[in-house]
Amino acid sequence: MAKQADKKEASQREMTGLERLGLRVSNMINHPVAQIQRWVTIHRLDTDGDREWDEVMDLLSETDGIDMTFNDDGSVTLRWEARTEEEQPVWVDEVAEEPAPF
Template sequence: MAKQKKQASDERRVMTGMERLVLRVSSMITHPLAQTQRWVNIHQLDTDTDQDWEELLGTLSETPEIEMTFSENGSVTLRWERDEEQANSLMREENTEAEEEIAPF
């Protein structure tokens, strides 16, 4: 049994640099503050390869809802408009939560 656990842990999949970069940027974009202000400032870390960074920027530039502004320091500001469907969904959730908070008596 112990041998099986060791073998399973040895076979763990290691994330690629691109996967780590995408995960980091996507968590920045989906952060509640970024979602409220509808912009986020991203930057390349020393651990991000130039190839991965350029591929990510290429993918983001192909997304019509995202406006990209490049800074002299190498950072990139991503801006987007609130999706009306998303806004309506958030309003429905807020209304449901408010209804649930009303005392039942």
């Protein structure tokens, strides 16, 4: 019984501020519109702590291919170049199903 309680508690663990901010930034970068225009502006929320914000900004600044612009309003604009053809993901509209062998 104790093991089940530990597993349940671990699965219900609340996300840290760093995890929330990282997830939000990741979702913004990976949004289809951002991927088409190849830029996104990230606004700092009141719930984003100084340490978390600085850590995510440091991580982004160390990432190759991302240009960062720190705006006067405290937001940060990220810009990146289009991937080369070899790096592009392959999109499949339909999966061809083979007929059943019977």
